[in-house]
Amino acid sequence: MRIPDSFRLFLPELEAELRAVLGEDASPLYIMMRYHLGWVDENGRRQQSPGKLSRPTLCLLACEAVGGQWPSALPAATAVELIHNFSLIHDDIQDASWERRNRPTVWKLWGEAQAINAGDAMYVLAQLALFRLEDRGVPPQMIVLLSRHLNQASLQLCEGQYLDIEYERHLDISADRYLEMIEKKTASLFECSLRFGAMLGTKNQVQVSSLCSFGRNLGMAYQVENDLQGIWGKDEDGKESPYTDIRGRKKILPVIHALDKADDSERETLHRIYGQSTLSNGDVGQVLRILDRTGSKAHAEKLRDQYYQQSLEDLERAGLSSSPRHALEEVAAFLLGQEVG
């Protein structure tokens, strides 16, 4: 799928801002952070495999879309990206994940204790990144307000992460509790990205609240799409997914739906399989057959599409001119693996 122009357009200045926040410190704590961001290899040598920077791109697009000057929102976009990455560093420890974006995770290379530190330091840098708005002439009152929002979103993120880990220990999580979890864990930071861009670009409250809602619904759709990819997605070489999230016994939406809709014998099978510490190919096959029989893939796709549709209605409500609206639609479609007209 073609990467929307917006990603390319903002990339140089976004990367420059991120690099300015991380500074020139050559100590290992900073190498760990640069490694996680995909800028260097584990020895600190230059390498390029950075993330997509979806959240900051949405932030800058929102600022432009409401008539603001997007460069003035760079510090805010950067802060959101650093919050996202602090949570990934800690998430990888919590999930005991060995790889992220085809490279060993930070804790796998430097150990858990130092990876906790690297995540903490990145959280601190996110706070400091936001204060660079002062240098771009944003008034202190606005900075305090944005920092409150950033930290409220971060608190939601911690609460969502708490639930996510807690749910691993239980079967039969209700769909409502699952949706509450992803709203906190994923949607709140998406909302924050759009809020930052909008608030820095306009005083029009209808536009701000419509774009916040767009961000929240897009975040929900994005997480459900992620869940689908975790089972039926292809890897980067275009090969079939090894059903990673089934093997990891993740309580993602299709599985939650299947547990709800399964008959007694299927539910017993799922309970037995999810009670094991490792899954055989036969187990994975059985889970997939139950997901198929209960229509769980179609259900997740429908839910994703509903959130996506709502997000497009939010955009409509924001009353943007057609060009910036199209750019936001394009990024949303890209994040959800959809083609846009």
Add this chain to the structure above:
Amino acid sequence: MRIPDSFRLFLPELEAELRAVLGEDASPLYIMMRYHLGWVDENGRRQQSPGKLSRPTLCLLACEAVGGQWPSALPAATAVELIHNFSLIHDDIQDASWERRNRPTVWKLWGEAQAINAGDAMYVLAQLALFRLEDRGVPPQMIVLLSRHLNQASLQLCEGQYLDIEYERHLDISADRYLEMIEKKTASLFECSLRFGAMLGTKNQVQVSSLCSFGRNLGMAYQVENDLQGIWGKDEDGKESPYTDIRGRKKILPVIHALDKADDSERETLHRIYGQSTLSNGDVGQVLRILDRTGSKAHAEKLRDQYYQQSLEDLERAGLSSSPRHALEEVAAFLLGQEVG
């Protein structure tokens, strides 16, 4: 030793402010945080074993000492205390410590993954705590400035923690590198406490910088005293210390000094013992004899006293009236286990 009146004086309002920041949320993530702060047992039932609140007490005293209204500094004092406690929750995971203040650590009860979350959430709450200054009429420009300082101190804390963990893997850490580590890990947050109180109470830059320096030197002295207590301190029942930090093979100041001053045979003994995974009583005895022969206890006491003396000179320079100066002296002496005249 008698607890100075200042601790008692500020306690009710400090606790009320802390409780207001944590809110009424009854979810387990918040119970973990209240447990760590010593307010509840692991089931969330009321219990009282809170910490001394030394840092916030110093903050409020500083505010009063320069002629400010101490209640207006309560949100800042609370923010510092929460930063301190976030670092303790993560520190206990990193050090694999089973106990803190005679109770199981957060990770020991709830597991590492959720303890990482609880620490993260407490860090977020520290940020939000500071913004409560707005409700007490502190202008946004000042809040942004204080938040910058809080996060600079937190970054130093992460850097110091990085060094502390890194040094565990090495012998022959120089005294300079050790002092750099404790300056970042301990002294910077002490400095921040005093800075906050002073800045919220006066515009007099001499008073602010003198009190910052007082905080930094006091923090250094406090950490060296902690190191001494880790070897020769008595436990809460007044019994001899079980030489915890020797058994934990901690690279604390007396050990670093001993490694530097030891003769070849003693150094070989220390290297052998510190290369083991557990220490016998005989090993501990050998280490203590080498510490004794190299005068390492006296050396650490001298260094502590030098920092203490410098901190008292800083107080002198601040030109405070005699009553608030005496209160600060009293708290400093208490933290260092000294009697004050």
